[in-house]
Amino acid sequence: MSHLLRKNNIGWFFIIISVVAIGLFYFYPMVQALLLSFQSGMGANLQFVGLENYVRLLNDPTFIAALSNTVIYLLVQVPLMIVLALLFSVLLNDATLKFKGFFRTAIFLPCVTSLVAYSVIFKYLFGVDGLVNYFLVKFGLLSEAINWLADPLWAKVIIIMAITWRWTGYNMIFYLSALQNVDRSIYEAAKIDGASSFQQFFMITVPLLKPIILFTSITSTIGTLQIFDEVMNITNGGPGNATLSISQYIYFLSFKYTPDFGYAATVSYVIVVLIVILSIIQFRVAGDRK
Amino acid sequence: MRKAKRIVTYLFLSIASLFSLFPFLWMLVSMTNKSVDVTKGRLLPGTHFFENLKQLFLTVDMVPAFINSTIIAVITTFLTLFIASLAGYGFEMYRSRGKDMVFNILLLSLMIPFASIMIPLYRLFGDITPIFPSIGIDTLAAAILPTVTTAFFIFFFRQNTKMFPKELIEAGRMDGLSEFGIFFRIFVPTMKTTYAAAAIIAFMNSWNNYLWPLVILQSPENKTIPLLISTLGAGYAPDYGVIMTAIVIATLPTAIVFFFMQKHFVAGMMGSVKG
Numbered sequence: 001m002s003h004l005l006r007k008n009n010i011g012w013f014f015i016i017i018s019v020v021a022i023g024l025f026y027f028y029p030m031v032q033a034l035l036l037s038f039q040s041g042m043g044a045n046l047q048f049v050g051l052e053n054y055v056r057l058l059n060d061p062t063f064i065a066a067l068s069n070t071v072i073y074l075l076v077q078v079p080l081m082i083v084l085a086l087l088f089s090v091l092l093n094d095a096t097l098k099f100k101g102f103f104r105t106a107i108f109l110p111c112v113t114s115l116v117a118y119s120v121i122f123k124y125l126f127g128v129d130g131l132v133n134y135f136l137v138k139f140g141l142l143s144e145a146i147n148w149l150a151d152p153l154w155a156k157v158i159i160i161m162a163i164t165w166r167w168t169g170y171n172m173i174f175y176l177s178a179l180q181n182v183d184r185s186i187y188e189a190a191k192i193d194g195a196s197s198f199q200q201f202f203m204i205t206v207p208l209l210k211p212i213i214l215f216t217s218i219t220s221t222i223g224t225l226q227i228f229d230e231v232m233n234i235t236n237g238g239p240g241n242a243t244l245s246i247s248q249y250i251y252f253l254s255f256k257y258t259p260d261f262g263y264a265a266t267v268s269y270v271i272v273v274l275i276v277i278l279s280i281i282q283f284r285v286a287g288d289r290k
Numbered sequence: 291m292r293k294a295k296r297i298v299t300y301l302f303l304s305i306a307s308l309f310s311l312f313p314f315l316w317m318l319v320s321m322t323n324k325s326v327d328v329t330k331g332r333l334l335p336g337t338h339f340f341e342n343l344k345q346l347f348l349t350v351d352m353v354p355a356f357i358n359s360t361i362i363a364v365i366t367t368f369l370t371l372f373i374a375s376l377a378g379y380g381f382e383m384y385r386s387r388g389k390d391m392v393f394n395i396l397l398l399s400l401m402i403p404f405a406s407i408m409i410p411l412y413r414l415f416g417d418i419t420p421i422f423p424s425i426g427i428d429t430l431a432a433a434i435l436p437t438v439t440t441a442f443f444i445f446f447f448r449q450n451t452k453m454f455p456k457e458l459i460e461a462g463r464m465d466g467l468s469e470f471g472i473f474f475r476i477f478v479p480t481m482k483t484t485y486a487a488a489a490i491i492a493f494m495n496s497w498n499n500y501l502w503p504l505v506i507l508q509s510p511e512n513k514t515i516p517l518l519i520s521t522l523g524a525g526y527a528p529d530y531g532v533i534m535t536a537i538v539i540a541t542l543p544t545a546i547v548f549f550f551m552q553k554h555f556v557a558g559m560m561g562s563v564k565g
């Protein structure tokens with residue numbers, strides 16, 4: 001008994017650095033941000049203002065724009081990416097498929113690039129004198145170059161395309177690894193019973209991958225809600241505020257406009273609340289009948 | 291019918307691969323071309339690479355940024371591996387109800403968005419600056435410190451520790467090794483693959499990190515590669531050939547790391563999702 005106790009106490013020494021560091025660099029700032037959200041003022045001169053920041057939030061058109069942009073990214077991009085990733089993984093899981101390694105590496109490769117570097121590439125691809133315009137005009141699909149990134153709708157589409165390009169392969173790898181653990185005889189049996197590929201996909205693959213789909217949709221949701229690097233480097237939030245994200249707005253409020261850390265903290269808590277609510281919903285949806 | 295389905299599959303995967311690879315090919319080709327050829331849609335390799343390279347080093351502080359990024363990424367990787375593997379091992383090998391609760395609380399930090407703690411962190415380092423200037427605002431240490439401990443890596447090491455044969459620990463104890471002795475002499479060498487996988491992910495994360503360095507590093511000499519890349523082409527007439535060269539150089543380290551350790555990388559990501 002004493003032996004076990006000694007070991008348990010030593011166990012705390014193994015985890016102490018992590019506990020202190022995560023406390024100091026995550027939870028302490030989290031509490032500070034909450035306190036800040038009830039304060040207002042320029043730079044370091046902050047005063048408690050009660051709920052003023054939260055009221056301001058509701059009447060702030062820039063915030064409403066940032067929030068709705070971020071929600072649009074989330075609603076379009078996450079399902080699109082997860083469906084694509086599932087599709088790729090199912091196709092690549094076929095043992096008889098040739099060039100599997102090539103396809104897998106090609107689709108996975110985007111996720112080794114830095115967010116900033118690929119954002120810059122996308123910015124130039126879709127610039128007025130960019131490659132996309134050049135070829136569309138050359139092949140007569142467009143009569144003249146479109147300024148994609150200056151159009152509120154196209155700019156959003158390009159941001160969504162960019163994130164999908166970067167992360168689909170990443171999610172695919174998770175599904176592929178999960179599929180490798182699935183017993184092939186299940187599919188053989190289904191085939192004998194006359195199940196079509198579609199039926200096999202929806203009746204076998206999706207239910208089996210449910211936990212991992214939940215995992216990837218939660219991590220993707222958290223990631224997309226925090227989107228910053230892409231909008232900052234592809235459109236800088238423009239045109240107008242058509243692509244501005246919440247994280248970018250927080251950054252602008254803190255370091256670009258007249259600094260108001262209190263209000264920035266208030267805006268940041270919106271992401272926290274969204275992440276918590278969406279995670280709970282996703283758990284509920286995926287965890288039913290268990 | 292079967293054959294038609296096959297063809298559609300290959301076609302679909304080929305188009306997807308082309309989309310995935312095209313930005314890479316374009317950046318590699320453009321690196322060797324003149325700016326004007328890049329805008330003219332030239333997709334063939336040119337002979338302008340060395341000129342672009344020369345121009346890059348003349349106009350931009352690529353070398354200091356590369357050195358800063360390397361220092362930050364290497365130190366971050368070592369500290370991350372050290373701290374997270376200690377914790378993962380500690381949580382898995384010495385269980386108690388209290389520790390399980392602590393573990394769950396640490397996991398909650400995964401849901402904390404960086405944007406919401408960015409300002410308090412900045413202010414924290416602002417408070418530290420007068421006392422310890424060497425780890426204060428605008429130092430590489432400040433860029434490193436908040437990034438080295440993440441619940442993801444602790445979780446990752448805990449998951450992988452489950453596969454570690456417990457008999458080795460008993461053997462170590464019988465040989466008279468201390469608990470930390472067992473960790474360093476037995477666990478660390480045995481778990482090389484896990485460490486390799488974690489190292490790749492940690493290095494990539496750190497090398498590509500943008501927002502926190504953007505906030506905390508202000509002076510030009512402290513710029514990292516992503517900070518430098520984001521400022522390229524801000525001028526009136528950007529030189530695309532030069533910018534592409536910079537982007538290739540910025541992507542090279544992570545691409546090389548990935549290619550040489552692809553197996554570990556994939557294994558590592560899978561290890562983190564196993565039940």
